[in-house]
Amino acid sequence: MNRRSFFVMFLCLVIPISLLVGKTIELQFWTHEDPNRTVIENRYIEEFQKMYPDVVIKRVTQSSTKIQELVLTAFAANQGPDIFNMSIEDEYAYIVNQRVASVNYEAAGYENKEALINAYLPGTLDPVVFEGEIYGLPLEITNWCILLNKKVFKDAGLDPEKDYPKTWEEMVEVSEKLTIREGQIITRRGFDFRYPYYLVAFIPMVEQLGGKLISDDGKTAIVNDEAWLKFLDFMAAWGPNGLNLGSPTYKNARSLFNMDNNDIGMCTTGLYQLARIKADNPAFYDSREWMVVPFPQFENAVNYVPAHYYGHYYMVNVQKPKENQEMAWKFIAFMLSHPEEYLDKVAIIQPTNELLESDTFKNYPYSDVFISDLEKSTVVYFSEYSAKIQSLVKEAVESVMLSNASSRDALNALRRKVQEVLDDQY
Amino acid sequence: MDVIIWALLIATALLILSPIVFMFTASLMPARDIVKMPYRWIPEELYLDNYAQAIRGNDGSYIYPRNILNSFIVAGLVSVTTVLLSALTGYGLAKFPFKGRNLVFLLIMATMMIPFEAIMIPLYLVATSLNIQNTYIGLILPFLTNAFGIFLMRQYLITFPDEILDAARIDGSGELSIFWRIILPNSAPAVATLAILTFRSQWDNLLWPLLISQSEEMKTIPLYIVKFAMEKHTNEGAMMAAASIASIPILILFITLSKYFVSGASLYSSRKG
């Protein structure tokens, strides 16, 4: 036969064979480190790959501080992963810049958008809604309360059940009793704040006093100077130049807490920390010498504001081929079909109505404290520039705590810089 | 006067060495003993848990040994390419007069002034367009050679006796064979120094691997340490163990080959031009 017909025959054979063989779909799945979650998600990957043999999922963990940079640079080069999650303040920019896909309801196992919305606690999907479409599925919704070590209280002669601080003023008093120092150097702190997370844990304090970070119409920075000054004065008094009860330069409180080393009395943290205590220090966990109390309020608070909640949402890269996206949503839905296991093994809450009504949830220690605060709280401030704004608040608080700046100067600087960001002159 | 100088030198040496000693002793203590005041320099017992945790990793994946291997591979390969390319270029600049030679030299020296942060994003885009992200090639490519190495080799080769080269040419050797068989073998001090200094410098590289390594298996030592330091389960003891592990290979290299490190610094000085 001649060359041409041979070639045609070759094509006819090759093409159908390649269709038969099928393409493997490889999904890159980037997430932050959490040893407990890694164990169960690796198992889900195995199970899913058995169900769909031509899908391969590569799961990569990064430390929670590095993952923003890595996802950012990857997307900047149009090489982002198929599936990823970060805290919503860091994720929102991806929604606004149209880098992620809206939820594929069918693939995710929902009849339509309404069915999806109804499955979740009202409001918990709001952060990923943009122009009417939903862009992520919640891996966890977290809010923070105060976790305290009963032994430290007893050691200082206090009764944790009665003497735990209900207001910030009481927090100062209790901490003074619990703090041990050698000269100026603190060897045991009563409490210390969750420093880098200003939007989640510090802004509520300002809001309790009636202040706001940004006006309701989103145009003006800093509302109610008096509230802000009171807050900055409070932080200055807390720090090394005031009562010396704590500082951002000590190791963060929640990392010390689990070790039960008599160096920290209280810390601000979420439900997930309880699973970590169980893993890190089972003896301490079983002894139940710890308890959870609500987020303190200022004595003359104008509003009751607990710590804001934030969420991690699984999102899908819109620049990947359609098959990848579809499989990605299928896999995400598969993982998220185990909310009770996530709660039990990882202690994170996926706010499905089903989970919140289950016994597993109701029997979880102190879940009632967390839920009671969660119901009263609102989502953390997020926008395309929330990371920048958070670092500006950090600068302001650090300048009054560490650099002896006056609250008035720090506030003026903060106002100026945040306004710049808002005006998008930035 | 004499005694004072001895005292000053010894005191300075002790002060400078103490952080390194601290790192090793702290790695053998449980975390709570490290922050106890005052610091007990000699650990009460040999607490090896820290090393176990550092090697095992907080997720039990034992990835650190792989990262150490990666650092060796990357630093080793970069040393080889840098020596070869720097020798080639230095030779050309030292022994072959051509028009524009000074301009070329100046341009190369100017690259030393380019801050890495300035070019990291464009470099990253170049790397991804070549699809070499998360590969060894990606880790090595931007560092094939550098201005410092070229300068070093040029300085050294300027003083290489021309008579030997001319004699070889008269004997009929080609230029490349002269380079390969006469120049390189007889430049052992400069080559060795450059190789070691380059190795050390790559061992230390943080910013580029941070951008280009995306999976755990391709990370290098500095990335592991940074990741390990940020993880919530890591305590001070484990940190120091990870740091010690990262430092032992390079310290061994240093002690055994110290004359090349030392003369590396000195090869750079004295007569310029």
Next chain:
Amino acid sequence: MRRILKKGIEHKKARWGWFFVLPSMAFFAVFSFYPIVNALYTSLFRKRLLSLRPPTFIGLENYEYLLKSPDFWNSIKATFIFTLGTFIPILVFSLLLAAFIMSRKRFQKFFQMAFYSPAVLSSVVAAAIWLLILDPRGLANMGANFLLGTKGVDYKWLASANMVRFSTILVYFWKYIGYFTIIYITGLASIPQSLHEAAKIDGANGWKDFWHITIPLLKPTTVLVSIMSMLQCLKTFSTQYLFTQSGAPLEPINVITLNIYNTAIRDHNIGRASAMSIILFIIMLFFTWLQFKASRSGGEVDYM
């Protein structure tokens, strides 16, 4: 005939010269020149890292903004405080230490190695160690309290603005003092002994000898150390980055490189970050040129 032959050889040599030099030139073209030109180009645009929309051309607006921005001037201030605060002590102390070592008959190698050892460690390791030492409960406070006779005083190594600047300088100084001491030792060793002996005969010894003979003859070495350490300081990044990641305040140590990194990676503003990089590049070129000029004006140093 001979002239033509000579021309032929010169021509051949020139060709080979280019041949040997070409591979690295090609490398630099792709991995150094192209990126910096790209950065220059990007600096003329308003570009956000994540946005899929094409960037808007704004000419020199990024530069205008930076030159009027208190935050950028703070970075310049932080960079200069760090650079001057580090390279001047290094210049002085490395010379002194080199002189001391050279004046000893024994243990020269031991001292050189001891001083050099910090330079061998990676910056990440150095930062990790120092973060522990500078912790309020760590060795720094212990040592300072002991030396200054105070008890339990927290010197706020990473907490107060001035102290955190001092801490970054301290870490850098620790890391590089040995390296520059060795450079000076080589410089000192290259001064012919005959000169010192001649001076002795003339009645000058010890301090006079050092001041009038050694120091002037060390000029080339001093210039070298000066330029190298200054450039190294202007490029500093990991120490400040790792300190601020661990809770140290940003403003006092927000050196230009760190600002570039944050502007690109945290704020996604790649246009402005590129403009900052170009400004830093120009600063580095300028100060290198300045130092060259200063060294030339003293005239060539001659041993005779």
